[in-house]
Amino acid sequence: MTEARKKRITHGLMAAWSGSIIVFLYLPILCVVLASFSRQRYFRFPVPAFDTKWYDRAFSSLTVRDLVSTSLSIALLVALISVILAFFGALAFARFDWRGRRIYQRLVLLPIFFPQAVLGLALLIWFSSVGIIPDWRTAVIAHLVWIVPIVTLVISIQAYSFDPALEEAAFDLGATRWQTLKEVTLPVLWPGVVSGGLFAFLLSWGNFPLSLFTTGADQTVPEWLYAKMVSGYTPLVPTLGALTTSGAALVLILGYGSWMLLRRRKSQRASP
Amino acid sequence: MADPILRLSQLSKRFGQFAAVKDIDLAIDEGEFFTIVGPSGSGKTTLIRMLAGLEEPSGGEILLRGQRINETPANRRPTCMVFQSLALFPHRSVGQNIEFPLKMRGVPPMQRRERADELLRLLRLPEDYYGKQVSQCSGGERQRIALARALAFDPEILFFDEPLSAIDFRLRKTLEKELKDLHRETGKTFIYITHSLEEAMVMSDRIGIMRAGELVQVGAPDEIYSRPANRFVSEFMGEVNVLEVKPNGAGLHCPALGATLQGPGGQGGPGDQGDFAGGYLVIRPEYLRFLGPGETAENQIEGVLYNEYALGSRIQYQVRVGEAVFLVEKLREQRYEGQLDDRVVIGWEARDSVLAPE
Numbered sequence: 023m024t025e026a027r028k029k030r031i032t033h034g035l036m037a038a039w040s041g042s043i044i045v046f047l048y049l050p051i052l053c054v055v056l057a058s059f060s061r062q063r064y065f066r067f068p069v070p071a072f073d074t075k076w077y078d079r080a081f082s083s084l085t086v087r088d089l090v091s092t093s094l095s096i097a098l099l100v101a102l103i104s105v106i107l108a109f110f111g112a113l114a115f116a117r118f119d120w121r122g123r124r125i126y127q128r129l130v131l132l133p134i135f136f137p138q139a140v141l142g143l144a145l146l147i148w149f150s151s152v153g154i155i156p157d158w159r160t161a162v163i164a165h166l167v168w169i170v171p172i173v174t175l176v177i178s179i180q181a182y183s184f185d186p187a188l189e190e191a192a193f194d195l196g197a198t199r200w201q202t203l204k205e206v207t208l209p210v211l212w213p214g215v216v217s218g219g220l221f222a223f224l225l226s227w228g229n230f231p232l233s234l235f236t237t238g239a240d241q242t243v244p245e246w247l248y249a250k251m252v253s254g255y256t257p258l259v260p261t262l263g264a265l266t267t268s269g270a271a272l273v274l275i276l277g278y279g280s281w282m283l284l285r286r287r288k289s290q291r292a293s294p
Numbered sequence: 295m296a297d298p299i300l301r302l303s304q305l306s307k308r309f310g311q312f313a314a315v316k317d318i319d320l321a322i323d324e325g326e327f328f329t330i331v332g333p334s335g336s337g338k339t340t341l342i343r344m345l346a347g348l349e350e351p352s353g354g355e356i357l358l359r360g361q362r363i364n365e366t367p368a369n370r371r372p373t374c375m376v377f378q379s380l381a382l383f384p385h386r387s388v389g390q391n392i393e394f395p396l397k398m399r400g401v402p403p404m405q406r407r408e409r410a411d412e413l414l415r416l417l418r419l420p421e422d423y424y425g426k427q428v429s430q431c432s433g434g435e436r437q438r439i440a441l442a443r444a445l446a447f448d449p450e451i452l453f454f455d456e457p458l459s460a461i462d463f464r465l466r467k468t469l470e471k472e473l474k475d476l477h478r479e480t481g482k483t484f485i486y487i488t489h490s491l492e493e494a495m496v497m498s499d500r501i502g503i504m505r506a507g508e509l510v511q512v513g514a515p516d517e518i519y520s521r522p523a524n525r526f527v528s529e530f531m532g533e534v535n536v537l538e539v540k541p542n543g544a545g546l547h548c549p550a551l552g553a554t555l556q557g558p559g560g561q562g563g564p565g566d567q568g569d570f571a572g573g574y575l576v577i578r579p580e581y582l583r584f585l586g587p588g589e590t591a592e593n594q595i596e597g598v599l600y601n602e603y604a605l606g607s608r609i610q611y612q613v614r615v616g617e618a619v620f621l622v623e624k625l626r627e628q629r630y631e632g633q634l635d636d637r638v639v640i641g642w643e644a645r646d647s648v649l650a651p652e
Contacts, residue, residue, distance in 0.1 A: 185379050185381060187377045187378070187379045187381035188381050188383060190348055190368070190375075190377070190381065191375070191377055191381035191383075192383075192394070192398075193348075193367075193368050193369050194346060194347070194348065194368045194369065194373075194374060194375050195369075195374065195394055195395040195398060195443065195444075195447050196369050196370075196395050196398045196399055196447060197369060197394075197398045198369060198398075201398055205394075205397075205398075206383060209385045210383070210384060210385055212385075
């Protein structure tokens with residue numbers, strides 16, 4: 023066998039391998055999308071005939087509106103609170119040296135690895151023992167327990183590469199503490215804050231196990247999807263599934279797109 | 295003489311049990327270029343950080359024009375520091391970096407821009423650099439931007455925390471001179487720290503040598519060069535020949551050579567060593583010379599030429615005398631013509647050597 027041919031085969035195998043991984047990752051989602059366009063009332067694959075009527079139903083349904091607004095409220099609130107907490111947490115990790123910092127760092131990150139069902143159950147028990155009736159607001163707290171550590175991790179990666187002399191220089195050049203935070207620390211850590219916020223929003227938006235235990239009478243989109251799969255299936259399930267997934271994708275694309283746009287505008291302004 | 299702009303009295307800093315700076319007394323005059331030189335860990339960075347207000351002293355006083363400023367935070371001191379990393383704000387353009395102190399002070403944009411353009415000119419940066427990203431500038435340009443930003447603050451004293459240490463040799467030599475020119479142009483007081491005595495020599499009016507938290511010697515570059523207070527200072531200056539000696543009546547006895555040498559002498563001529571009770575005799579390599587047949591010097595030693603090193607305009611020779619190693623330096627035009635392993639006689643005049651008591 024010639025060298026060139028060996029190389030071609032290797033390349034072919036590698037392409038096939040990468041391709042099959044992509045298919046493995048995305049095919050299930052694609053199936054849901056296809057099913058959502060089905061004319062049938064029952065979940066069948068392959069789809070015999072296509073229709074968009076379930077989308078019309080979804081958009082006019084009050085249930086769907088309630089579900090989406092609950093999920094959205096939780097996700098937005100979680101993103102906001104977790105970014106604020108994680109920002110200062112990350113600064114404390116990366117920028118200050120204090121006793122017990124390393125052990126604290128590990129303890130704070132640990133909830134990421136708890137089985138979420140156990141975490142949800144634990145929180146539910148805790149809520150009822152202190153007499154809180156669970157609703158979507160308790161779900162916000164539950165999501166935060168799991169998401170704040172993740173966002174802290176994301177922002178601290180940015181904070182670790184932050185030169186502490188930048189803050190000192192700002193301070194030395196006459197800035198107050200507040201001006202230093204506003205004019206230097208926050209703008210420099212901004213990329214980390216934005217991606218941390220996106221992480222928080224998307225993880226909360228798609229979370230099922232924590233919501234299941236802690237939303238009480240309220241229901242999020244993933245909860246509803248699961249409940250309807252278990253009993254009372256309606257063709258709205260794949261439709262709403264496809265919609266939430268594209269919603270998440272849209273958030274990502276918008277976030278990334280506006281970031282790229284901002285950067286391009288900045289470099290254009292820099293070199294006229 | 296006018297009052298000093300900055301006076302340190304018994305200034306000290308401890309971190310737990312460790313004393314980083316020990317009871318330093320120093321007065322720095324208005325308009326002076328003062329450099330503190332010391333190896334890493336000598337406390338020089340801690341010292342300058344205390345002066346800038348980024349570290350609080352554990353004891354003693356810092357007086358700016360007679361006013362105690364120990365507790366004044368950095369943002370309310372009329373001083374400004376150029377950091378080792380330069381600390382340019384990566385999210386701001388060159389112009390916005392320079393304008394930063396003015397913006398913090400609430401100067402309106404038009405005036406800020408005017409001043410920034412002025413400073414770009416002063417530091418010989420192209421005017422269209424105003425909108426350029428800092429990340430697109432070269433190392434030398436960044437130095438100038440950091441300087442411009444510090445000057446925009448219009449400080450009474452400018453501090454420098456080894457800003458040239460990460461720059462390659464050739465550019466560093468240029469920037470050292472530029473900095474000295476800028477010192478003349480602005481007339482401001484510059485306090486600079488570095489680990490390179492050579493760098494300090496180029497720029498400074500006075501130099502303070504620091505070791506283990508203490509100032510070992512303070513003086514003009516010439517003074518430090520020709521009269522190092524001790525072996526540490528003399529070795530800091532670069533490669534020198536150091537011989538342990540003890541006065542013995544006839545001169546200085548050197549056990550390593552088994553010979554009696556003539557030292558620079560006290561008031562009473564060559565035989566008299568003043569109150570020198572033993573220590574080191576220091577001879578710079580350029581003061582040593584090879585003695586041809588019939589030539590003599592006040593101190594002469596016979597050895598073997600072991601190796602030679604070309605150092606640009608000069609050539610350095612290693613001569614071994616028993617266990618002792620001597621370095622001899624000659625200009626390229628006056629190079630020694632001979633072979634390695636030649637037996638050679640080297641010599642120096644007594645007045646060209648220096649005594650260091652410790």
